[in-house]
Amino acid sequence: MGTHAHTVLEDDATASSSRIVLQCRYCLRVQDGQGWQQFLAFLRQYNLSASEVFLAETYCEPCAAASRQLVTYGPIAYHDNH
Numbered sequence: 001m002g003t004h005a006h007t008v009l010e011d012d013a014t015a016s017s018s019r020i021v022l023q024c025r026y027c028l029r030v031q032d033g034q035g036w037q038q039f040l041a042f043l044r045q046y047n048l049s050a051s052e053v054f055l056a057e058t059y060c061e062p063c064a065a066a067s068r069q070l071v072t073y074g075p076i077a078y079h080d081n082h
């Protein structure tokens, strides 16, 4: 009576239920598509609970740019203006 495809997709359901979300270490916003938004607002938007997301630490673009500036210019130099 035809071919019987035997696939075990149910096992993957538990793994895919928790999604990996990038969170900025500085401002604690999370990546949402192209932009960044507050973690709680993100959970509310996608109807998720905190236990359903796995947070991966990163830096958002503004914070990454800010830290890059710190590296470029170094610590504030004190001018001796006496």
Ligand SMILES: [Zn+2]
Binding pocket: 024, 025, 026, 027, 028, 029, 059, 060, 061, 062, 063, 064
């Ligand atoms: Zn940030």
